[in-house]
Amino acid sequence: MRNISFTCPICGNSDNKYIGFDIKNKPYCRLCCRLSGSKASYKVSNNVDYSLHLDYPLSEKQQEIANQIKSHLIEKHNVLVHAVTGAGKTELIYESFKYYLSKNLKVGFATPRKDVVIDLTPRFKDAFPKCNVVSIYGDHSSVFEGDILVLTTHQLYRYNNYFDLIVLDEIDAFPYKGNKQLETIFRKCIKGNYVLLSATPSSSDIKKIKEDNGVVLQLFERYHKHDLPLPTFIKGNYYSCYLKCLKYLRHFIKENKKVFVFTPTIDIGKSLYSFLSLFIKNGDFVSSKEEERSLIIERFKKGYYSYLVTTSILERGVTIENLQVIVFRADNTIYDCASLIQIAGRAGRKIKSPNGQVIFIGEIYNDEIKKAITEIKKYNEVKNNGKVL
Ligand SMILES: [Zn+2]
Known part of the structure; x- marks a missing residue:
């Protein structure tokens, strides 16, 4: 390793270990x-129609x-x-x-996960029918300019001092969370102001924004106004x-009813699925290693399966x-309070079925599980009683 002074123009790294x-x-x-x-180059759009179309009012x-x-922001x-x-x-x-x-200013919507970019792009197109909505992620990057850019946090390196308004969704999601490189890239793309969105911000996220x-x-009410499903903890031994x-x-x-069974690791998921599938046939197992995962999820949505055993890849955005x-083995150390809240948040999202059930199964009723349940209870109380935190 040579000692030189070099600072990466993209992420600001100057550690010789990574040079x-x-x-x-x-x-x-x-x-x-x-x-x-x-x-990306900073082209001024010649669009004049930015009308907003919503299928449902807010x-x-x-x-x-x-x-x-x-x-x-103003x-x-x-x-x-x-x-x-x-x-x-x-x-x-x-x-x-x-x-x-x-005002002819540049806006972008960034998220750590490609799946979310793919999911959100048509929603932006629906909402802004006259705008040029462009999505940018790993293997889908050829056009970098448009009226509204929807992109992964990795792709922000193309936009130095660019966005008058950049929104960063899911700030606590992998791979953004705790990633100094991505955080620097995000900082560098901001020309004006930013909005961060999260269901589970950490206390350091809250401290940082106040200092900046x-x-x-805070918005503790789901759009359909029903309570968040409160998880129940079920204790068992290994078997x-x-x-x-x-x-x-x-x-x-x-x-x-349809069911997601979350497991902490791929191995545990496989072992659980081989057990469950002996008794209940129409299910499947999905993880990040599964090449056909989008197909499996699509098939689940269409009703081919009644349950999916899954790792945390379905923790968000679905x-x-x-x-x-x-949540099988909810006491596994892979889960923290934030991820348990995210997972529980998959239930009861639709207006036609707003009251799903959430079951945490584990050997130990640990602190993270307790905190997650207490936190969800608190959100519901604030919503129902107007109590301020
Ligand atoms: Zn770098």
């Missing part, structure tokens, strides 16, 4: 070697927060929106986007956890009607 040399002996950043590609609470976001404040799962976070920034677009000329807005999982799965399927949730 390599090419054949011409020029230094480069190892962290960013995959992030080399065209940079709820009163959503509207209130949407207005507050806009006024804070005052040049940054915003962190702490909105519970199923609150309809994306819709909260439409008004602000419209405002910026009408920012405010925190009886399997039987209890089977019991609840059978019960839900009998009621014609909305399925009449879905019940079981």
